[in-house]
Amino acid sequence: MIQTDILIIGAGPCGLFTVFEAGLLKLRCHLIDALPQPGGQCAEIYPKKPIYDIPAYPSILAGDLVDQLMEQAEPFKPGFTLGERAETIVKDEEDQFIVTTNRGTVHCAPIIAIAGGLGCFEPRKPPIANLPDFEDKGVEYIIKDPEFYRGKRVVISGGGDSALDWTIFLADGVASEVTLVHRRDGFRGHLDSVQKVMDLAEQGKVRLLTNAEVVGTEGDGKLETLTVKHKSEGEMTLDTDHWVPLFGLSPKLGPISDWNLNISKNAIEVDTFDYSTNVPGIYAIGDINTYPGKLKLILCGFHEATLMVQSAFKRIYPDKNLVLKYTTVNGVAGF
Amino acid sequence: MIKVTVVDREGHSHELDAPTDMGMNMMELCKSAELPVEGTCGGMAMCASCHMYLRSDHALPKKSDDEEDMLDEAFHVTDESRLGCQIHLADDLDGLVVELAPVG
Numbered sequence A: 001m002i003q004t005d006i007l008i009i010g011a012g013p014c015g016l017f018t019v020f021e022a023g024l025l026k027l028r029c030h031l032i033d034a035l036p037q038p039g040g041q042c043a044e045i046y047p048k049k050p051i052y053d054i055p056a057y058p059s060i061l062a063g064d065l066v067d068q069l070m071e072q073a074e075p076f077k078p079g080f081t082l083g084e085r086a087e088t089i090v091k092d093e094e095d096q097f098i099v100t101t102n103r104g105t106v107h108c109a110p111i112i113a114i115a116g117g118l119g120c121f122e123p124r125k126p127p128i129a130n131l132p133d134f135e136d137k138g139v140e141y142i143i144k145d146p147e148f149y150r151g152k153r154v155v156i157s158g159g160g161d162s163a164l165d166w167t168i169f170l171a172d173g174v175a176s177e178v179t180l181v182h183r184r185d186g187f188r189g190h191l192d193s194v195q196k197v198m199d200l201a202e203q204g205k206v207r208l209l210t211n212a213e214v215v216g217t218e219g220d221g222k223l224e225t226l227t228v229k230h231k232s233e234g235e236m237t238l239d240t241d242h243w244v245p246l247f248g249l250s251p252k253l254g255p256i257s258d259w260n261l262n263i264s265k266n267a268i269e270v271d272t273f274d275y276s277t278n279v280p281g282i283y284a285i286g287d288i289n290t291y292p293g294k295l296k297l298i299l300c301g302f303h304e305a306t307l308m309v310q311s312a313f314k315r316i317y318p319d320k321n322l323v324l325k326y327t328t329v330n331g332v333a334g335f
Numbered sequence B: 001m002i003k004v005t006v007v008d009r010e011g012h013s014h015e016l017d018a019p020t021d022m023g024m025n026m027m028e029l030c031k032s033a034e035l036p037v038e039g040t041c042g043g044m045a046m047c048a049s050c051h052m053y054l055r056s057d058h059a060l061p062k063k064s065d066d067e068e069d070m071l072d073e074a075f076h077v078t079d080e081s082r083l084g085c086q087i088h089l090a091d092d093l094d095g096l097v098v099e100l101a102p103v104g
Helices: A014-022 A040-044 A062-076 A160-170 A192-200 A254-258 A298-315 B026-032 B066-073
Strands: A008-009 A028-032 A081-082 A085-092 A097-101 A106-109 A113-114 A120-123 A153-159 A175-180 A205-208 A210-216 A225-230 A234-239 A242-245 A249-252 A267-269 A282-285 B002-007 B012-016 B051-054 B080-081 B097-101
Touching: A008 A014, A008 A062, A008 A097, A008 A106, A014 A028, A014 A040, A014 A298, A028 A106, A040 A062, A085 A254, A097 A113, A113 A298, A153 A160, A153 A210, A160 A175, A160 A192, A175 A210, A192 A205, A210 A242, A282 A298, B002 B026, B066 B080
Parallel strands: A008 A028, A008 A113, A028 A081, A113 A282, A153 A175, A153 A242, A175 A205, B002 B097
Antiparallel strands: A085 A097, A097 A106, A120 A249, A210 A225, A225 A234, B002 B012, B051 B080, B051 B097
């Protein structure tokens, strides 16, 4: 079991800065994030986009901001549970929160700071009514182990790099048959991957269906047939063992919505005095919270994190007095 | 100020006054009118949560590669599909009609 002072759900900019502010108060932090790397949206969606409203940075790339925040947090030795989603929360007999992830990692802390941004990133699922019936029975949203597809017939949907890369990989003697279905002629992947797929299609190693989309899934207990709708030629069926729809990731509030927190419009309601939620000991900061006048800005999240850790300190040490110490006077003493 | 109409997912029409001097786009206009448009990425054409259909015959600027690429990750995409964040409100869009695409 991982024990810490503040368990931060979400390793985006706001969660990372919390580590620094908590560290100044000698509180230790551990972060959980569903993504495999820290940085949240900044790292996952727009690492190469400049941000212009971080104080003192006329312009900084989102990816660089994450790197800087990691460096700033480093003296306080944060722990990370990455690639796992915080799933359940319970209180133990000592009034500590026990948070367990979808992979069974258990964390224990007196304070929870939810800095979950827009929620956890999950694969976008095509709107086909009976699709859940075939999940893990022929339909997979992520390719974990390509060997799983050896000798199998595979249909991949999507037009980005992951769709192209896996098509190329599986067509190279792994799957027995590879079909790529995409809604238009153009692809958004790297040019050489696009060319490679075109070449493979010409050589007959990949069946390329463009201007088409999968609109139906059928099978008896497992996936057997897909219905593909072509823009001009109508519908056809495709026999297959697997379908891998690769339409990117989108954020969902996820299991946090079952944590008995007051939620309004997909955001957690907080008291602006200390960004506490309706559950004592659980705070929410950054894009995931809401209050009158809320602005979803990274700089506002930094402010919220700073005030929140003061309140967290007082909850952990009710008898200790806290004096604000300036880093200019004391420097940064890490752990 | 121009007038635009947004048809929501229940088929109700909302006629909105849209300022053309504030650098706003359709995603932001819908959000400010509290219509159910997420605008997750904040208008960078990096999610597809402001997917909408053009329902009037206004000649919108051609889709950029970014917009076209992002629509690859959306569903229910048709020839009329646009990302609201890429429709910039200007005087020549008076009378524009859009319909919000289904979520999913």
